[in-house]
Amino acid sequence: MTALRVRGIVLPDRVERTFWIDGDRIGTEPLPGAETVVDGGWLLPGLVDAHTHPGSTGPGHPFDDGVLRDDLGAHRDAGVLLVRTPGSAGRIPKWVDDDPDLPRVRSAGRWLATPGRFFPGWGRDVTEADLVEAAVEEAAASSGWCKVIGDWLPDDPAVPLSVLTAVVEAVHAIGGKVAVHCQTAEGTRNAVEAGVDSLEHGLNLDPALVDRMAAQGTALVPTLGAFGDMAERGRPVRGWDAHFGTVGAALEAGVTVLAGTDSRPCGTVAAEVGWLIRAGLGVEAAVGAASWTAREWLGVPGLVEGAPADLVAYDRDPTVDPSVLGSPGRVVLRGRVVG
Ligand SMILES: [Zn+2]
Structure with missing residues (x-):
């Protein structure tokens, strides 16, 4: 499985971060050869x-x-x-x-x-x-x-x-x-x-x-x-x-x-x-x-080191324009691009 690299502003913290994903796990250590699948925009933990x-x-x-x-x-x-x-x-x-x-x-x-x-x-x-x-x-x-x-x-x-x-x-x-x-x-x-x-x-x-x-x-x-x-x-x-x-x-x-x-x-x-x-x-x-509130309530962490690699990426901020929510630009599930 190809390692992935994603970069964006992470919600709800509003901090720009880069993650490296290897299998079903989010990491913060660079992985050589990782394929960049999101480069900019907003990142949310997978919707719930x-x-x-x-x-x-x-x-x-x-x-x-x-x-x-x-x-x-x-x-x-x-x-x-x-x-x-x-x-x-x-x-x-x-x-x-x-x-x-x-x-x-x-x-x-x-x-x-x-x-x-x-x-x-x-x-x-x-x-x-x-x-x-x-x-x-x-x-x-x-x-x-x-x-x-x-x-x-x-x-x-x-x-x-x-x-x-x-x-x-x-x-x-x-x-x-x-x-x-x-x-x-x-x-x-x-x-x-x-x-x-x-x-x-x-x-x-x-x-x-x-x-x-x-x-x-x-x-x-x-x-x-x-x-x-x-x-x-x-x-x-x-x-x-x-x-x-x-x-x-x-x-x-x-x-x-x-x-x-x-x-x-x-x-x-x-x-x-x-x-x-x-x-x-x-x-x-x-x-x-x-998203993050529901994940936490169900005992699943958000976009942090070691979390399951489920995320959605948007080119606009969904907390400013929630109409973008249902059509993410990129969907990563269990460390794989699925949309
Ligand atoms: Zn019902």
């Missing part, structure tokens, strides 16, 4: 979509290897080199990790759906009594995450706080993490009070809870685009009008707010960054939510 479901074309549709490969390829082509899949119709197969052309995946196994919550049969249907055991199983069988459907229809009860609390204790005990779908006042409150690791969507979240989220390290993945597109098409989304304000309040309180698209086609995280900006996040925080 923290909420995407590659592998199925829609609710109820089967999990399919070909769809999975195409979806992950669409992410990669948009510069998204790390994704978190908070639930899917099947567990992410091992060949994904072994394919150097595909983004890194942090998966949560199958959606965990208790009766009356979620699309029947699409996730893993379990009783509330079996939820703890199933959550531990999914977390252990995936990248350490599990995904619980914490509520569903607006007027139906959420997963009880006592059950969700037991899930969090059991999954944390094996070193795992818990992501919870929640979009009702009860569901979001239970998720925060149970101490989950991330609220997925988080509509109707009581802003009085954001300080607690910040203190206990609960992140918010507001998936604005998925709901905003619905609202703009005239479909009622309960809590949408207040969602922007809650997202801003969460960020201000110190909550980690992340970009997750939760929509198809894959590879549109730049659009979600646009939504985060509309919600008042500030361009730098919004871009970080789809």
Whole structure:
């Protein structure tokens, strides 16, 4: 494999650096014979979509290897080199990790759906009594995450706080993490009070809870685009009008707010960054939510010595002109030029 040389202004530090890449590792020691593949412009750690479901074309549709490969390829082509899949119709197969052309995946196994919550049969249907055991199983069988459907229809009860609390204790005990779908006042409150690791969507979240989220390290993945597109098409989304304000309040309180698209086609995280900006996040925080902030949250370092060699390069500064985000001039994944 050819060693690579890249030079540019590294975000978020805004310092010009030159890196030498040998295999899947970023270095700062010059490597003789390295091929220069980026010379100037702006360098970001590979983009991240923290909420995407590659592998199925829609609710109820089967999990399919070909769809999975195409979806992950669409992410990669948009510069998204790390994704978190908070639930899917099947567990992410091992060949994904072994394919150097595909983004890194942090998966949560199958959606965990208790009766009356979620699309029947699409996730893993379990009783509330079996939820703890199933959550531990999914977390252990995936990248350490599990995904619980914490509520569903607006007027139906959420997963009880006592059950969700037991899930969090059991999954944390094996070193795992818990992501919870929640979009009702009860569901979001239970998720925060149970101490989950991330609220997925988080509509109707009581802003009085954001300080607690910040203190206990609960992140918010507001998936604005998925709901905003619905609202703009005239479909009622309960809590949408207040969602922007809650997202801003969460960020201000110190909550980690992340970009997750939760929509198809894959590879549109730049659009979600646009939504985060509309919600008042500030361009730098919004871009970080789809890059360095999300990587750090997932335990993957940014552009530093010894880090995995995933980067995207732009000829304009994406924190000044975020419209460039989705079309990087150069994409390096696992130390190889892939775009
Ligand atoms: Zn989702």
